Amino acid sequence: MTRSFETWALALVLSASLAACGSDSSSPASGAAASGSEPGGVVVSAASSLKGALTTYGARFKPGPVRLSFAGSDELAAQIEQGVKPDVFASANTKLPEQLYEKGLVEKPKVFAGNRLVLAVPADSKIKTVADAAKTGMTVAVGSASVPVGAYTHEVLAKLGANGAAILRNVRSEEPDVKGVVGKLTQGAVDAGFVYITDVDATHGQIRAIELPRDASPTVAYGIAVVNGAKHPANAKRFVDGVMGSKGQQVLKAAGFEPPPGS
Amino acid sequence: MSSSPPFRVAVTLALAAALVFLTVPVLAIFVDTSPSQLLSSLGDPAARDALRLSVVTTVSALVIIVAVGTPAAYALASRDFRGKSVVTTLIELPLVLPPAVAGIALLAALGPRGVLGSALEDLGISLVLQTAGVVVALVFVSAPFYLRQAQAAFAAVDPAVVHASRTLGVGEAATFARVLIPSARSGLVAGAALAWARALGEFGATLMFAGSFRGITQTVPLAIYDRFSEDFPAALALSAVLVCVSAALLLSVKLVTDRGVVGLAAR
Numbered sequence: 001m002t003r004s005f006e007t008w009a010l011a012l013v014l015s016a017s018l019a020a021c022g023s024d025s026s027s028p029a030s031g032a033a034a035s036g037s038e039p040g041g042v043v044v045s046a047a048s049s050l051k052g053a054l055t056t057y058g059a060r061f062k063p064g065p066v067r068l069s070f071a072g073s074d075e076l077a078a079q080i081e082q083g084v085k086p087d088v089f090a091s092a093n094t095k096l097p098e099q100l101y102e103k104g105l106v107e108k109p110k111v112f113a114g115n116r117l118v119l120a121v122p123a124d125s126k127i128k129t130v131a132d133a134a135k136t137g138m139t140v141a142v143g144s145a146s147v148p149v150g151a152y153t154h155e156v157l158a159k160l161g162a163n164g165a166a167i168l169r170n171v172r173s174e175e176p177d178v179k180g181v182v183g184k185l186t187q188g189a190v191d192a193g194f195v196y197i198t199d200v201d202a203t204h205g206q207i208r209a210i211e212l213p214r215d216a217s218p219t220v221a222y223g224i225a226v227v228n229g230a231k232h233p234a235n236a237k238r239f240v241d242g243v244m245g246s247k248g249q250q251v252l253k254a255a256g257f258e259p260p261p262g263s
Numbered sequence: 264m265s266s267s268p269p270f271r272v273a274v275t276l277a278l279a280a281a282l283v284f285l286t287v288p289v290l291a292i293f294v295d296t297s298p299s300q301l302l303s304s305l306g307d308p309a310a311r312d313a314l315r316l317s318v319v320t321t322v323s324a325l326v327i328i329v330a331v332g333t334p335a336a337y338a339l340a341s342r343d344f345r346g347k348s349v350v351t352t353l354i355e356l357p358l359v360l361p362p363a364v365a366g367i368a369l370l371a372a373l374g375p376r377g378v379l380g381s382a383l384e385d386l387g388i389s390l391v392l393q394t395a396g397v398v399v400a401l402v403f404v405s406a407p408f409y410l411r412q413a414q415a416a417f418a419a420v421d422p423a424v425v426h427a428s429r430t431l432g433v434g435e436a437a438t439f440a441r442v443l444i445p446s447a448r449s450g451l452v453a454g455a456a457l458a459w460a461r462a463l464g465e466f467g468a469t470l471m472f473a474g475s476f477r478g479i480t481q482t483v484p485l486a487i488y489d490r491f492s493e494d495f496p497a498a499l500a501l502s503a504v505l506v507c508v509s510a511a512l513l514l515s516v517k518l519v520t521d522r523g524v525v526g527l528a529a530r
Contacts, residue, residue, distance in 0.1 A: 176488060184391075
């Protein structure tokens with residue numbers, strides 16, 4: 001009795017999942033971000049660093065509900081290349097959306113926000129300057145080179161000369177996204193890490209920012225684009241326009257983001 | 264039990280669906296990976312570092328698990344005490360914990376800010392960001408696989424054999440080493456292989472607790488994740504290696520346990 005019930009249940013679950021896959025050849029990992037066919041919804045894949053701001057903005061988005069998934073921008077871009085279709089892609093750089101645009105996978109991206117890379121340390125840390133983090137024995141977490149925060153970090157370290165080289169030698173973890181670096185800092189697993197100023201603000205005092213020399217600071221620009229073949233193109237466009245508009249910009253500013261560079 | 268034709272068709276279809284659903288993604292790894300890609304990605308020094316680190320950490324974890332787990336499993340199998348089921352459940356809990364929970368739990372216990380963190384620091388022991396931290400994470404998530412199998416294997420040994428050994432004047436320790444372990448061998452080997460396979464695939468707890476750094480903490484699963492965005496073929500090639508190794512481990516479990524059953528029947 002139970003056995004046959006289990007069998008039927010299994011058959012049901014499997015046929016449902018097969019039907020959901022349909023002719024789509026995308027990877028199983030894509031399911032969460034790709035589906036979402038309810039009218040009025042919008043599915044957004046966004047950089048980890050946008051978590052606070054876009055969650056706030058998404059809750060106010062009128063045609064809602066907004067389904068947000070956050071990860072390293074590079075992983076989200078790779079998912080889109082593998083055939084995953086969110087409605088909107090928001091990246092912590094402009095390079096990834098531009099690359100997808102050149103491949104015809106997203107519409108022309110727009111720059112909607114700026115940010116500032118900082119050296120962050122736990123609130124009770126003795127580290128006061130960039131040079132302190134370069135001392136031997138210090139441990140540092142950075143983003144992996146493929147994720148925007150890691151690319152920006154490597155850019156900065158190259159400009160910091162001897163201190164940069166010393167900090168690079170102190171790197172003990174390369175995290176898949178910026179939240180991984182923040183986690184290592186709040187847990188006290190590393191002495192210092194490179195994150196965005198908005199990430200520091202979001203920890204409510206658990207970590208503290210040390211500003212980088214102005215001439216070494218990279219230009220951090222966030223790009224957003226409607227994904228070609230989006231299931232909800234109208235809502236996607238409205239979401240992007242909203243983020244570019246005064247309401248979106250207000251939320252981003254409140255979360256510590258800067259206006260789009262060059263605007 | 265008689266089964267009706269529609270029911271038979273239904274179960275056959277369900278089995279076919281399960282088979283297709285579970286094998287297609289694994290096979291797709293090999294469809295998209297040419298042998299030359301596989302070889303060239305294995306030539307990548309970073310990939311080799313990850314493979315080497317995976318071997319070193321999983322073997323270290325396995326040695327610890329077998330050394331401590333074998334007598335522990337024997338204690339569970341041979342003794343009855345109040346709260347034994349609670350102890351068994353607690354020991355098996357990591358089996359069903361999500362990796363992220365395991366990572367958080369390890370940080371909360373052994374991280375620099377964890378409950379035992381400062382005590383460890385006083386002893387000069389640091390686990391986060393270290394290869395040793397990877398081994399700790401692997402032991403935590405995979406030990407229950409061994410403990411469970413080993414406990415069952417010891418429990419299945421004919422008590423008469425143990426009794427005979429004891430009445431012949433052989434001590435408990437010697438009986439354990441010379442009678443129980445050889446008798447339970449196939450179950451122990453199967454448990455070790457399962458624990459090894461679980462350790463090889465560990466991802467979340469390692470990333471959260473130990474971090475990801477080439478040659479130190481970046482095991483093969485972490486290297487796969489690192490490559491996923493930039494070099495999908497390379498990620499596929501490394502995945503193919505893990506699939507082959509895991510399949511070999513699973514196959515050896517099947518062979519060993521089948522032979523074990525035959526061996527017991529012949530005895």
